[in-house]
Amino acid sequence: MDWSKSKSIFIVVFLILNVFLYSLYLNRHTEAQLVEVLGEKTIEAQLQDDNITYGVLPTNIEKAAYISATVKNFEEENIVIQNAQSIIVENKNKLIVTLKEPVKISNLDQEENYRNFLQFQVYEGASYSLWKVDPENGKVTFFQRLNDRKIYYNINGVLTIFLNDKNEIIGYEQTLLDNIEEYNKEKTLLPPIQVIQALYGKRLLKPDSKITEMKLGYSTLVQLKTQVFVPTWEVRATTQDNIHEEYFVNAVEGKVIDVQLDATRVEAVETEVEDVKEVDEE
Known part of the structure; x- marks a missing residue:
């Protein structure tokens, strides 16, 4: 077979194949657009x-x-908390605090009302942000945060405040994530x-x-x-x-x-x- 003719035939076949594939692509693209217009909604x-x-x-x-973090070991710290009647470390990672005097919060649903309590009566209290108020069960839950972004439902980054029947804070349990x-x-x-x-x-x-x-x-x-x-x-x-x-x-x-x-x-x-x-x- 003449190589020149074979080469020409090959080029023609290749071009025809390209045209066929391109037309197939256009048809499918048009069909997809039509389906989107007629059937699919944003x-x-x-x-x-x-x-x-x-x-x-x-x-x-x-x-x-x-982000990464480790669990705080409270036994490694000499923790002193204002207004604390007792401070107990449970399993190294949970801090249980009972207050001498109950602390009144004017409105339990407003996070800013907890600011002084968190700052002066909770270890690293500024690290927490209000999540849920449950006065019926005498609890207020705070999640630990990083740069105003909460860490959701992690058992090692939760502050649970306990209330008496007057909705006053009488104590709390705390876990803390460290080295964030x-x-x-x-x-x-x-x-x-x-x-x-x-x-x-x-x-x-x-x-x-x-x-x-x-x-x-x-x-x-x-x-x-x-x-x-x-x-x-x-x-x-x-x-x-x-x-x-x-x-x-x-x-x-x-x-x-x-x-x-x-x-x-x-x-x-x-x-x-x-x-x-x-x-x-x-």
């Missing part, structure tokens, strides 16, 4: 159909790093609207509900001696029946996560942490 339109509303979403948070620092480089975070889409896709957002707040915090990724926390979007919503709900979404991967530990899991994790510490000490 997340905003889907939310509108279900009457799910939201206010102004955060726009200034694009990147954040994972950024872990690796900053990661690009999912924008808030994609977080809402993740929740909507799992049918967690109920029709006629309103998203009232979105904040960035951290949730536990690894819980051993050195703990690692992932940036996490906190989403608060109120249903048509005025029920307040909270959701958490991994801000890097977009996974909806359950950050609340039940009693059994808490006990298991505490045991695991203690076992790791004992091995390290040996």
